[in-house]
Amino acid sequence: MNTSELLARDSFIERNARSRAKALLDEGSMTELVGPFDRITSPWLAMQQLVVQADDGVVVAKGTLEGLPTVVLAIEGAFQGGSMGEVGGAKIAGALELAAEDNRTGVPTQAAILFETGGVRLQEANLGLAAIAEIQAAIVDLRRYRPVIGISAGTVGCYGGMSIAAGLCSYLVLTGEARLGLNGPQVIEQEAGVAEFDSRNRPLIWSLTGGAQRHQSGLADLCVEDDTAIMRATVARLFRQGVPKQHRSARYADFLASLAQLDASVPATAQQVRAIYTRGVQS
């Protein structure tokens, strides 16, 4: 990419959650539900004298994409690290539940989730965890009818219980700036020691959990450029593809066969992961 192309580029990553959601939907079709003017904020943050946000860091955007009813659930990574509290979690779970209900009454509503999240908001711990369980339940319900597309553009990435939710999506789209993993590097270092994982070793973190690696090892469907038009076209194409024959989360036989070949006594490398999963999972 040369300088003029770079300047002309419409970055998806640089948009905030609301702007990302709007960009994915047909022009002029977006209505925000339970938006900032409804002022449902986290009662638990307030109780701890922490700053609340009028949308609790989650945007529920309903509209159409290529004319089809679509709901985009966008997490704002800039508020509390995109963490899931009671209110934000209920917004995502509740919207997915209504989308599934639509499908049962003949309206083929589909959903995309923009994951920019560290996982559970620890200030609301068990209520965040409970909401994530409900988000997961709703994804599995809805994906029977229409695809649920997960996107993590970066730069926060997708961690904790929400990485499990991402693993339940029909399709998963990342950029090279996104990371996807269950345990954040700091948490692994805290729990298992710096010899297990050095949270300051950023090249290692990106080589193992970055968007390019996740795509090359079959744990994500695509790794796309940071470009709004490309992102929108990709999402539209995946919706057109419809529900996959088998969801990634149901491929236990393939993953177990691959993992049987792995030598657990040596530290994993990016190359090994690609080699093992390219043979067993990406087919």
Place this chain on the structure above:
Amino acid sequence: MTMYLKQQLEDGVAAAAPVAGTGCRGVRWLAALTGDAQLDGSYCAALHVADATLAGQPARYIAVVPDPHNRFARVRNGEIGLLEGWQLARAVHEVIEADRDAAVKRPIVAVIDVASQAYGRTEEAYGIHQALAGAAGAYAEARLAGHPVIGLIVGSAMSGAFLAHGYQANRLIAFDDPKVMVHAMGKASAARITLRSVEALEQLAASVPPMAYDIRNYASLGLLWRVLSPADPDAPGAADLAMVRQSLEEALADIVASGRSDLAGRQNDGLRQASGKVRELLRQQWQGAAR
């Protein structure tokens, strides 16, 4: 698997020193609830799967237990790692497949005592999140297919491990006991991530119910269907076993009577009033929005 092997496994487990200190409860309660039923030997040692009965009909019981000899070093104290996640998925999908054409779907009982997800480099590299999605997705699919799923929390129900094993259940039952814990993250890590000291975190947890680690605070959130007080949660006696079994049977009857395969059963009163308000407002605004 032979009874001899089952016994050997239990001995091996008893010899280990699980981090959470309750790691044997899963083994013991699953064994007590399934009686003479043999463990399915086709699963990894950290997974106890037994087919027995509940209320006179076939039921599958599943527990994740400590495996001190696990070839994955970070999965030796009752954590859920890569293999455990995908094997849970298999244990549940097998049941869905077996009952695909059955009029009555057999119940699944998840006996929950899980220390945490596995924290390790190998686990992250090979996508432990996807393995746990395999497990959570399988339980959710079973529930949606009409299998009554009951989670029995006998020890720790921590974070990603709980999401993978139990949190998708139609009904959750927990023991009222100091060693029973539900949380999103261990205290040291939670303190580090929220930039607080462990002492400050504990102080906050005492006044903010969702931040607490104990089961009584958790029960106040309204997510549990029932709380039980066995005389000895570490060693199932005849009276305790009868009480637990009766509660499982009542949970099963309640699920069947509700006719629902979703998680509505846990949207009780409790302290989750904001969740209810969000859902109510979403529903009001949903129909008016563009289609």
